[in-house]
Amino acid sequence: MKNHDEGKEMLKKFLCTLAMPAALAFAYAVPAVADVPPPPVNQLLGIEDTVLNDLEEAQCRVCHEDPDIVDGANIPNRHHLLLANPAETINCDYTAAIFADCVDQNPKDNIPAPDDGKLYECYDCHQLNWNGSTYVFDTFRDCLYCHNQIVGQASVHHTTVSAATGDCKACHGPIDNPGDGHDIPTYAATMITPKTGLGTGTDGEGGCAFCHGPLASDPPLMDTESVVLVYSNAQTHHGAGVVLGPYPDLDDGVTPVGCTLCHNVTDPDNPPAIRGCEVCHGVNSLHNIQVDSNGDGVVPGAETAYWGHIGAIADCNGCHLNAATSASSVPFGPGVPNVSDLSAYTVTDGVDTDITVTGGASTSNGADVLSIGVVLTAADGTKTTLTPSAITESSLDVTIPHTMAMGNYALSVVKAYSLPDKRVDQLSSNSVNLSIMPEVKITSASCAKGIVIIGGSGFSQYVNATGSGTSVSLPGAVADCSVLSWSDTNIRAQCGECDPAINVDSVFGEASGDVSVKKIIKKLRR
Structure with missing residues (x-):
């Protein structure tokens, strides 16, 4: 068990920052240790510089079942809130609803797939099988059963609407979205303009890869403190799926969609290659990335080197070889939350x-x-x-x-x-x-001849299957009542007898209520 726990903890360190946003200056308590100098760069903040496009389902649960990272109970709640919600209809370009009919039989007729734009139902995600005596759910508690990744190209998280439409900030926080109007310099490269690879300094200072190594041609490096395998910038970006798009404004019909998001394919040196990086990593956001190395708050120019971008003069020279200014004079405004x-x-x-x-x-x-x-x-x-x-x-x-x-x-x-x-x-x-x-509550319940009529709210939808989490039952009964009809606000069920109390189990929770028992008075014939 000890080895299993240690392995899980190592895996957690490797994966769990998928659920964490990128980090900024003024935001971080001092860590116990750090692996300096780079490369690889410290993996102390933000989403790690690794490749996450070949996950197994057990790895998903390292983050998504850890209450310190993502509230596990929130996962089914998020899915069930899609049901019959007019604001979240099926989008066949991005939905993970594996049983929705999103096959466009004739793409040229401009008619959408049958379920495109339809309200979500239980059976869009769940399939029932008859086992000879009752219906049971087909396997579905496997994240990758519905949420597909493109192995070697795009992680599960980068096949979403936000990622595919360039809304990087939705998850990554303090970076810039392409086309959001942030400042990108237009002047020619100078002696302090960073290079995208190694710079011209003795050890490669003056370029991104001085810290953010390895180079594209080299194998990944291990950050010994975080136990993260750090890949090159080319591998982490290409493996994220950003080349998949769609980016309709950038599609010239020749270059693979998305490549021009970062690369000037017609003239790679004009403007300088770093301008492609600045499409997402603008000057202002880069100058707010810093970890507090000594526990007294982030003080530009007074931090230990290689704990961020503006902590020490060595950090300045790591990007801007020949920088003459002190990190303490770097202009920065309010920290991005x-x-x-x-x-x-x-x-x-x-x-x-x-x-x-x-x-x-x-x-x-x-x-x-x-x-x-x-x-x-x-x-x-x-x-x-x-x-x-x-x-x-x-x-x-x-x-x-x-x-x-x-x-x-x-x-x-x-x-x-x-x-x-x-x-x-x-x-x-x-x-x-x-x-x-929604609060699951019973506001009224009546019974006659064993048929119970229940009014209330939060009942959502009913699935007639073992283990569906939806049922009507009498207190202490061995078997559930037979559901005759079910809506979000009204249920009719055959319970066989009338009881003073009734229980409803919904995908959103449980509720109990008192039952008004109607007595049937038979009229005598004359």
Whole structure:
């Protein structure tokens, strides 16, 4: 057992930051140790520089069943909230619903596949099999059974709508999205412009690969402290699936879709190759990546070298060979916030619920910050901004109001700040999922001749199969009642007898209620 636990812990270190956002300055407590100098670069913050496009199902559970990373109960809740939700209909280009009819028999007729745009139902994800006496579920508790990866090309996480449409910040936080208007220099390369590979310094200073090695032609390197196998920039980016697109604005019909996201294929040296990196890794975001190396907060120029980008003059020279300035003079504004954890990933609608959002750069870090809010974005794009009741550097408290409708929400932290020209801009964190669940409750129940009629809410849909998690039963009964009809607000079931109490088991939870028993009075014939 000890060897198994040690192996799982090592695997967790290797994989679990899939669920973590990229990190920024002002956000991190001092780690115990670090592997310096690079390469490979310290894997102390953000998503690791490794390849994650050949996972096995057990590896998914290392993160998705660890309550310290992702609330395990939140996974089925997120799926069940898709049911009959008009804001989250089936998109056949991206859905993981394996049994949805998304086969377009004639792509040239411009008629979508049969289930494209349809409301989700239980049977889009679940298949039933008859075992001779009852229906049972086909295997489905295997993440990769529905969530397909493209082995060697794209991880499960990079076949989503966000990844395929270039919304990198949705998960990676403090980077820049392509085409979002962030500043990319247009001037020619100078003596301090970083190279994408090794620089011209004695050990390769002046280029990304000085820290972010190995080179594309070299085998991966082991970061001994985090036990992460670090791959080259080419392998981590090409293996992420960014070349798959679609990027309709970049598709010239000749170059593979997505290559031009990073590469100037017509003239690789004009503009400098680094400008392709800056499509996502802009100057401002790069100058906010720093780990607190000594526990006194991030102080540019006063940190141990190689713990970030602006901690010491050696870090400056790692990118900008011949840099004459001190890291302490690097201009940086308010830290971009990041979200790494929620005290609760599932709350109930109709109830005010206090949660704590944990992450970094939550405070203003500058007098130019005008406001800090928690934003909930619904599936239809509607945004609700909530004001925190308490804010510290690494966390903030906020109340999810009872008026929020049930559904899945992307929760992020947003700072509004003023620019030197008095315009107002925003800094947004990565997002994490918050599920607002319906309360399962029985408001009325009556019974006559063994047939129970139940009114209430949160019943969702019914699946007539063993272990479906949906049923009606009498207290202490050996067998469940036979369901005659079932909707989100009304159930009719044949229980064989009338009892003063009834139980309902829904995909969203359980509820019990009192039953009004109707007595049948027979009229005597004259």
